[in-house]
Amino acid sequence: MERRAVIETRDLSKVYGAGDTRVAAVDGISIRIERGEFIAVMGPSGSGKSTLMYILGCLATPSSGKYFLDGEDASNMNRRELAFIRSRKIGFIFQSYNLLARTTALRNVTLPLLYNRSLRSEAKTSDTKARRLLELVGLGDRLHHEPHELSGGQQQRVAIARALINDPVMIIADEPTGNLDSHSGEEVMRILQDLHRKEVTIVMVTHNPRIASEATRSIHLSDGRIADIVQNGK
Amino acid sequence: MNPIEILRVSWEAIGRNKIRSILTMLGIIIGVAAVIIMVAISAGTEATIQENITGLGSNLIFVSSNFSRSGPPGMMMAGSSGGLVFDDAAAIAEEVDGVSAVVVEQTSSQTVKAGKTSLEEISIQGTTSGFPAVRDMKMATGRYFNEKEVDQKTKVAVLGSTLAEELFGAANPIGQVISVGSIKLTVIGVLAEKGTVGEIDYDSRLYTPITVIFEKFIDSPFARIRGDSVRMIYVKVSDTEAIDHIILQIKLLLAKRHETTLNDLDVTITTQQDVITAQGSTTSAFRSLLGWVAGVSLLVGGIGIMNIMLVSVTERTREIGIRQAVGATPSDILLQFLTEALLLSVVGGILGMLVGFGGSWIFSQASAMRTVVSPASILLAFGSAAVVGVFFGFYPASKAAQLEPIEALRYE
Numbered sequence: 029m030e031r032r033a034v035i036e037t038r039d040l041s042k043v044y045g046a047g048d049t050r051v052a053a054v055d056g057i058s059i060r061i062e063r064g065e066f067i068a069v070m071g072p073s074g075s076g077k078s079t080l081m082y083i084l085g086c087l088a089t090p091s092s093g094k095y096f097l098d099g100e101d102a103s104n105m106n107r108r109e110l111a112f113i114r115s116r117k118i119g120f121i122f123q124s125y126n127l128l129a130r131t132t133a134l135r136n137v138t139l140p141l142l143y144n145r146s147l148r149s150e151a152k153t154s155d156t157k158a159r160r161l162l163e164l165v166g167l168g169d170r171l172h173h174e175p176h177e178l179s180g181g182q183q184q185r186v187a188i189a190r191a192l193i194n195d196p197v198m199i200i201a202d203e204p205t206g207n208l209d210s211h212s213g214e215e216v217m218r219i220l221q222d223l224h225r226k227e228v229t230i231v232m233v234t235h236n237p238r239i240a241s242e243a244t245r246s247i248h249l250s251d252g253r254i255a256d257i258v259q260n261g262k
Numbered sequence: 263m264n265p266i267e268i269l270r271v272s273w274e275a276i277g278r279n280k281i282r283s284i285l286t287m288l289g290i291i292i293g294v295a296a297v298i299i300m301v302a303i304s305a306g307t308e309a310t311i312q313e314n315i316t317g318l319g320s321n322l323i324f325v326s327s328n329f330s331r332s333g334p335p336g337m338m339m340a341g342s343s344g345g346l347v348f349d350d351a352a353a354i355a356e357e358v359d360g361v362s363a364v365v366v367e368q369t370s371s372q373t374v375k376a377g378k379t380s381l382e383e384i385s386i387q388g389t390t391s392g393f394p395a396v397r398d399m400k401m402a403t404g405r406y407f408n409e410k411e412v413d414q415k416t417k418v419a420v421l422g423s424t425l426a427e428e429l430f431g432a433a434n435p436i437g438q439v440i441s442v443g444s445i446k447l448t449v450i451g452v453l454a455e456k457g458t459v460g461e462i463d464y465d466s467r468l469y470t471p472i473t474v475i476f477e478k479f480i481d482s483p484f485a486r487i488r489g490d491s492v493r494m495i496y497v498k499v500s501d502t503e504a505i506d507h508i509i510l511q512i513k514l515l516l517a518k519r520h521e522t523t524l525n526d527l528d529v530t531i532t533t534q535q536d537v538i539t540a541q542g543s544t545t546s547a548f549r550s551l552l553g554w555v556a557g558v559s560l561l562v563g564g565i566g567i568m569n570i571m572l573v574s575v576t577e578r579t580r581e582i583g584i585r586q587a588v589g590a591t592p593s594d595i596l597l598q599f600l601t602e603a604l605l606l607s608v609v610g611g612i613l614g615m616l617v618g619f620g621g622s623w624i625f626s627q628a629s630a631m632r633t634v635v636s637p638a639s640i641l642l643a644f645g646s647a648a649v650v651g652v653f654f655g656f657y658p659a660s661k662a663a664q665l666e667p668i669e670a671l672r673y674e
C-alpha cells in the first residue's frame with residue numbers, strides 16, 4: 029500500500045519581478061514527500077532553495093502549479109488560511125533563529141500556541157509541554173533565559189522546540205546549522221535525527237554534504253529546477 | 263489569540279518604551295484633563311447661579327419700573343405715567359387671580375444700636391408681610407410682621423441671624439428695643455440662616471415694614487400724589503402653568519392704573535424662567551467653546567499616537583514576521599497593534615482624568631470658583647480618548663497586518 033504523501037507538488041513555480049528583472053526562483057518543481065521522510069535540499073546560492081521552503085512552509089503562495097499539503101490544496105489560499113495551516117501543520121526553523129527578543133525561552137516556545145485555534149490549551153498545560161520540549165532539546169535549565177543570554181546553538185534549539193509545540197505534520201528547516209560552529213551544528217543535527225526516528229517529516233536545506241548524507245533523500249536544485257535526486261538508501 | 267494575551271503583549275510593548283509612551287500620551291492627558299476641568303468649572307458656576315436663582319424663591323414674577331422708557335425719575339411730572347408705586351402691589355394682590363403673594367422691597371442703609379453695641383451701614387430692608395413666603399425664608403424665633411403692622415407703620419424689626427448675634431450675642435433679642443437711624447424699633451423675630459444669595463447676605467440685614475421705610479428713611483416727592491414709588495414688585499404665583507395668563511393680567515392692570523396702553527407700558531416683567539434660560543444660553547456657548555478646545559487637543563493627541571505607532575510597526579517588523587510565521591493571522595496582528603494604540607490612549611485618558619480631578623480640586627481651593635466633576639464629563643472624556651485611539655491606531659495597525667511574512671522576516 030502506498031504511504032500517504034505529506035507534500036505533493038505539481039509543476040510548482042514562483043516568479044519574482046517582470047520584464048528584464050523577471051526571475052523564476054522556482055521553475056516547475058514536481059516532488060512527492062512521504063510521511064516520516066528526512067529530505068535534504070541542496071544547490072548553489074540563488075538556486076531557489078529558500079523560495080521553495082517558503083512555499084512548502086506556506087509563508088508564500090506559488091505563481092503557478094499545485095501544492096498539496098497533507099491532502100489540502102494550499103496553492104490558492106488567502107493569507108488568513110495560510111496562517112491557519114502554518115499554525116496547525118508546520119514548524120519552521122530559520123538560519124537566523126528568529127526568536128522574539130527580550131522574551132524567555134519558555135515564552136518563545138509557547139508563542140505558536142497563542143495563535144493556534146484548534147489547540148485551545150490552558151496556560152498551565154502549554155507551559156508543561158514547552159518545558160518538556162525544551163528538556164528534549166537539552167535546555168531544561170535555560171527556561172527563563174532570553175535569547176541574548178543564549179549561544180547560537182542554544183537559540184536554534186529553542187527554535188526547534190518552538191517548531192514542535194503545535195505537533196506539526198512536518199518540520200521545514202532552512203539552513204538550520206548555517207550560522208553555527210561544527211559542534212553546535214552537530215547537536216542540532218542530532219536532535220533532528222532523533223525527531224526523524226520518531227517519524228517526524230523533515231525538509232531541510234543545507235550546503236553541507238556530510239549533513240545531507242544523514243537524510244533519506246537529497247534533492248539538488250539548480251536555477252529553480254530539480255537537477256538530481258539522490259536516495260541515500262537508509 | 264485570547265484578549266488577555268493581547269493585552270499583556272501590548273502592555274509589555276508600551277512598558278518597554280516608558281518615556282516615549284508617556285510623551286505620546288501627553289496630548290491625550292492634556293485633552294482629557296482640560297475637558298474635565300473646564301466642564302467642572304462651568305458646571306460649578308452653573309450650579310451656583312441655579313442656587314442663587316432658586317434662593318430667590320420659586321414661581322416668581324419680577325415686575326420692575328422701566329425708567330429708561332419714561333425718562334429719569336427726577337424728570338417725571340406728577341400724573342405722568344412712569345414707574346411702579348406701592349399701591350400697584352396691593353392692586354395686583356387684590357385684582358389678579360392665581361397670585362399667592364405679592365411683596366414690595368425698598369432698602370436703606372442706617373446705623374443700628376442695641377445697648378452699647380453700634381453697627382454702621384446696616385442694610386435696612388423694607389418689605390411687606392408676604393416676604394418670608396415669597397423668598398422662602400424661615401423664622402428661627404419669634405414671628406414676621408403681618409399685614410396690619412405694615413398698614414399701621416408699626417415700628418417693629420425682624421433680624422437676620424448674623425445681625426442678631428452681633429447685636430445681642432447669646433441673649434434673646436425678642437422684645438428688645440433697638441435704634442435704627444433716628445427711630446426706635448422693637449425686635450419681634452429672628453430669621454433662620456439663609457446665606458448669601460446673588461451677592462446679598464440676607465443674614466446680616468434688618469427687616470422692617472416697608473411703610474416705615476417710606477415714612478422715615480426715603481423722601482419721595484411724588485408720595486403724596488401718586489403713592490410711594492418702588493423699584494420692584496415680586497409676585498409669587500400659585501400655579502406656574504398659568505404664569506403667562508397672570509403676566510397678561512398684571513400688564514392689563516398696570517396699563518389701566520398708569521393710564522397707558524400695553525405697548526407703552528412703563529414696566530418690565532420677567533419670570534425666573536427667563537433668567538434661567540438666559541443663563542443656560544451663555545453656558546451652552548461656553549460649552550461649545552470647550553468642545554472645540556477638547557476636540558483640538560484630542561486630535562493632536564491622536565496624531566501623536568498614530569506617529570508613534572507607525573514608528574513602532576517599523577521597529578517591530580521582524581517581530582511581526584516571526585508572529586506570522588508561527589501562525590498569527592492578519593487580523594491577529596491588526597488587533598495587536600490596535601489594542602496597543604487603544605491602551606496608549608486609554609491609559610492617557612486615565613492619567614488625564616487624574617490630572618483633571620487634581621486640577622479641579624486645586625481650582626476650587628485656589629479660587630472662590632466652585633467645581634463639580636460630573637460622571638458624564640468623565641465618560642465623555644474617556645470615551646473620546648478611546649475613540650481617538652482606535653481611529654488613529656487603525657492605519658498603523660492595518661499597515662502591520664498587511665506586511666508579507668517573508669519580507670517582514672528579512673527586515674533588519
Ligand SMILES: Nc1ncnc2c1ncn2[C@@H]1O[C@H](COP(=O)(O)OP(=O)(O)OP(=O)(O)O)[C@@H](O)[C@H]1O
Nearest residue numbers: 044045051052053072073074075076077078079080
Ligand atoms: N523577494 C524577491 N524579489 C526578487 N527576487 C527574489 C526575491 N527573493 C528571491 N529572489 C531571487 O530568487 C532566486 C532564488 O533565491 P533564494 O533565496 O530562494 O535562493 P537560495 O537557494 O535560498 O540561495 P542561498 O543559498 O544563498 O540562500 C535568486 O535569484 C534571488 O535573487
Ligand SMILES: [Mg+2]
Nearest residue numbers: 077078079202
Ligand atoms: Mg536561502
